[in-house]
Amino acid sequence: MVKKLxxxxxxxxxxxxxxxxxCTAQSEYLSGMKxxxxxxxxxxxxxxxxxxxxxxxxxxxxxxxxENGDKWIVKDGVATVKDTDITSKQSFGDCQLHVxxxxxxxxxxxxxxxxxxxxxxxxxxxxQVLDSYQNKTYFDGQASAIYKQxxxxxxxxxPPGEWNTYDIVWNAPKFKDDGSLxxxxxxxxLHNGVLTLNHFALEGITPFTEIPHYEKxxxxxxxxxxxxxxxRYRNIWVRELKPIVGxxxxxxxxxxxxxxxxxxxxxxxxxxxx
Ligand code: MG
Numbered sequence: 413m414v415k416k417l418x419x420x421x422x423x424x425x426x427x428x429x430x431x432x433x434x435c436t437a438q439s440e441y442l443s444g445m446k447x448x449x450x451x452x453x454x455x456x457x458x459x460x461x462x463x464x465x466x467x468x469x470x471x472x473x474x475x476x477x478x479e480n481g482d483k484w485i486v487k488d489g490v491a492t493v494k495d496t497d498i499t500s501k502q503s504f505g506d507c508q509l510h511v512x513x514x515x516x517x518x519x520x521x522x523x524x525x526x527x528x529x530x531x532x533x534x535x536x537x538x539x540q541v542l543d544s545y546q547n548k549t550y551f552d553g554q555a556s557a558i559y560k561q562x563x564x565x566x567x568x569x570x571p572p573g574e575w576n577t578y579d580i581v582w583n584a585p586k587f588k589d590d591g592s593l594x595x596x597x598x599x600x601x602l603h604n605g606v607l608t609l610n611h612f613a614l615e616g617i618t619p620f621t622e623i624p625h626y627e628k629x630x631x632x633x634x635x636x637x638x639x640x641x642x643x644r645y646r647n648i649w650v651r652e653l654k655p656i657v658g659x660x661x662x663x664x665x666x667x668x669x670x671x672x673x674x675x676x677x678x679x680x681x682x683x684x685x686x
Contacts, residue, residue, distance in 0.1 A: 439666035439675065445658040460510060460577055462649040469500055469634070470648040477501055479633075490514075491645045493529055497638050503631035504534070506653040509580040514644045515543035515572035521641070523549040527572060530559065530637035533582050534629065537597060538618040541643060544569040556601055556608040559618040564601070564608035575646070577604055581653075585614070587628040596626070 454464040462468060468477070472489030475481025478498040485492040515527030527543025537558070544555035544567055551557070555576070556564035570576055583598040596616075601609040616624035636645065664677040 439668045441677075442665055442667055444660055444662040444664050446661050447658045448656055450656055460512065460647060462510070462647075463651065466510075466649040466651050467502065468649050470645065472646060478636075489646060493636070493638050493641065493643045493645075495638060497532075497635050499535065499635040500633040503633050504582075504650060504652060505584040505631045507580075507582050508651040508653060509533070509578070509582060509634065510647065510649050511578045511580070512575050512645065512647045513541050513578070514575050514646075515545070515569075516642045516644075517573040519543055519545075519547070519572045522547065524553060524639075526641070527643055528637075528639035528641050529643040530639070531578060531580070532635040532637065533580070533597070533599070534584060534632040535635055536617045536629075536632070537599075537614055538637070539578065539580065539599065539601065541637070542569075543572050545571045556603040558599060558609065558612060558614060560620075561615050561618060561624060562609065562612050564603060565610070566606060566608060568603040568606040568608060570604060578602070579605075584631070585626060587626070591628040593626045 451465070456462050470477065470491055472486075474486055475484055475491055475498060478500055480496045480498045481491075483496045484494050484498060509531070511531055513529065519526055521527075524542065526547045527541070529541040530538040531541060532538050540553060540555055540557045540559050542549065542553070542555045551563035552560050554563060554567065555569045556567075556578070568576075579602040581600040583595075585597040586594040588594050597614040598611050599609050599614065600611050601607070614624070616626045618624065634650065665674045666677065666680060667674050
């Protein structure tokens with residue numbers, strides 16, 4: 413038994429050594445980039461809880477992070493839409509946004525009149541909030557649609573009274589100096605953990621009456637829509653996205669550990685072509 417255990421352990425050790433050792437038969441690819449170290453972030457303890465670097469927009473206590481927040485009702489850890497839109501005091505560009513919402517019970521109204529609200533990225537691009545549980549409307553106006561531009565891939569809405577989550581990845585549009593569009597806004601949305609929008613390129617702003625178009629802008633607030641329905645919100649947080657910065661120290665190359673020789677990738681590719 414001891415012998416067998418020793419043999420197994422030895423075998424695993426040999427495998428581990430081979431896996432860790434530089435491969436002498438092949439060259440190693442090296443990017444030539446010197447990267448800064450990704451910062452450590454402590455994830456939330458439970459699903460949907462904010463990670464350590466999140467900016468909390470609503471944690472159930474008050475809406476002090478929002479303009480007009482005092483107009484909505486905050487009770488039992490939940491904020492209910494009333495009378496007006498609310499707008500975050502802070503502005504954001506590229507971000508990850510987590511929002512939880514619940515449609516009113518009992519469900520009243522039909523189509524766009526049932527549990528309508530909205531999450532506006534950068535104050536002008538609406539990700540629709542609607543009670544789309546057994547409630548038909550135009551598809552690019554249902555929950556998790558970019559309003560009037562793109563329906564969600566699936567309808568993942570839960571019944572009124574239950575809580576929906578939106579996990580949003582937002583890439584702000586980029587503009588040239590002359591004000592023209594360089595790259596559109598992109599949005600990815602997980603609705604209750606289900607992918608509904610996959611890196612969708614927005615055509616521009618999303619109002620009911622206007623043709624979608626872009627006008628140059630910088631960072632802007634998030635706003636939540638009052639559409640006359642007492643939709644409820646909780647647990648809203650956002651993370652600003654900062655890509656890791658790298659410095660190119662040299663062009664990509666292959667390093668041969670046996671000979672110590674470096675070969676630029678462009679030379680390898682040239683050789684392959686010829
Ligand atoms: Mg709406």
